[in-house]
Amino acid sequence: xxxxxxxxxxxxxxxxREVRKKKIHSILNRKIRNTRALSINASSxxxxxxxxxxxxxxxxxxxxxxxxxxxxxxxxxxxxxAKAAWPWQASLQRDNVHQCGATLISNTWLVTAAxxxxxxxNPRDWTVSxxxxxxxxxxxxxxxxIILHEKYHSxxxxxxxxxxxxxxxxxFTDDIRRVCLPEASASFRPxxxxxxxxxxxLYYGGESQNDLREARLKMISDDVCKQPDVYGSDIKFGMFCxxxxxxxxxxxxxxxxxxxxxKDLKDTWYLIGIVSWGDNCGxxxxxxxxxxxxxxxxxxxxxxxx
Numbered sequence: 001x002x003x004x005x006x007x008x009x010x011x012x013x014x015x016x017r018e019v020r021k022k023k024i025h026s027i028l029n030r031k032i033r034n035t036r037a038l039s040i041n042a043s044s045x046x047x048x049x050x051x052x053x054x055x056x057x058x059x060x061x062x063x064x065x066x067x068x069x070x071x072x073x074x075x076x077x078x079x080x081x082a083k084a085a086w087p088w089q090a091s092l093q094r095d096n097v098h099q100c101g102a103t104l105i106s107n108t109w110l111v112t113a114a115x116x117x118x119x120x121x122n123p124r125d126w127t128v129s130x131x132x133x134x135x136x137x138x139x140x141x142x143x144x145x146i147i148l149h150e151k152y153h154s155x156x157x158x159x160x161x162x163x164x165x166x167x168x169x170x171x172f173t174d175d176i177r178r179v180c181l182p183e184a185s186a187s188f189r190p191x192x193x194x195x196x197x198x199x200x201x202l203y204y205g206g207e208s209q210n211d212l213r214e215a216r217l218k219m220i221s222d223d224v225c226k227q228p229d230v231y232g233s234d235i236k237f238g239m240f241c242x243x244x245x246x247x248x249x250x251x252x253x254x255x256x257x258x259x260x261x262x263k264d265l266k267d268t269w270y271l272i273g274i275v276s277w278g279d280n281c282g283x284x285x286x287x288x289x290x291x292x293x294x295x296x297x298x299x300x301x302x303x304x305x306x
């Protein structure tokens with residue numbers, strides 16, 4: 001297995017490059033000898049110097065990394081997200097008015113909900129903006145292509161997924177960065193902690209918000225979500241529930257298409273759900289329902305190459 005690792009060392013400026021390199025090799029060899037987790041052939045380790053700016057750009061190209069510490073207390077009505085907290089969040093706008101959320105999965109592709117385009121799927125009428133406010137946006141792009149799942153037909157809620165290509169491409173920074181996509185075989189346990197973000201309304205019937213808000217939820221098992229007093233047989237393949245049966249915390253109008261993410265033990269964030277539907281907002285026994293990204297992972301790859 002080959003691994004590329006970026007390490008930052010601080011040395012006195014007066015030290016020569018060769019002296020620094022020998023010291024680094026010495027440190028790495030000592031660490032390798034002492035490690036018990038994985039056997040490493042010390043002779044196979046190559047050290048190549050790079051500038052701090054190049055290193056930063058390399059890190060920024062990685063998916064699912066954020067520079068802001070995670071501090072989320074409440075949900076809808078939610079906490080206002082800190083700048084750069086959720087760098088993959090996007091706002092899809094028709095005639096410059098926010099319609100839906102979306103998630104950045106590469107420097108030219110977004111994933112969102114198909115139902116966002118049931119009234120209008122003409123790319124020329126749509127734009128996408130990035131950043132934690134809609135106005136002013138951090139960056140704006142024109143939509144080039146909208147690809148709805150071939151089997152999506154409103155008002156049915158199955159196959160509620162779309163990918164959107166924009167132009168020109170974005171350059172990744174601390175504020176704009178792609179999320180990671182899980183493998184199709186990945187699974188996530190009920191009661192796992194997940195997070196949603198969006199510009200949606202704070203209550204049913206309300207208006208979208210200018211500031212991005214963040215929410216902490218729990219994944220709900222199918223057994224619970226399919227109970228008659230929850231959603232019963234309305235929960236179909238490729239869907240899952242997240243939230244709280246007591247209500248209060250939920251996605252709402254304007255959050256559709258936005259991300260539901262989870263982080264692994266290495267603080268890497270993965271997109272596992274897309275805000276799809278729900279009865280009202282924050283109602284008892286009516287949690288949010290999300291499009292399951294793993295179910296459509298191969299479809300995403302077939303359309304985007306990702």
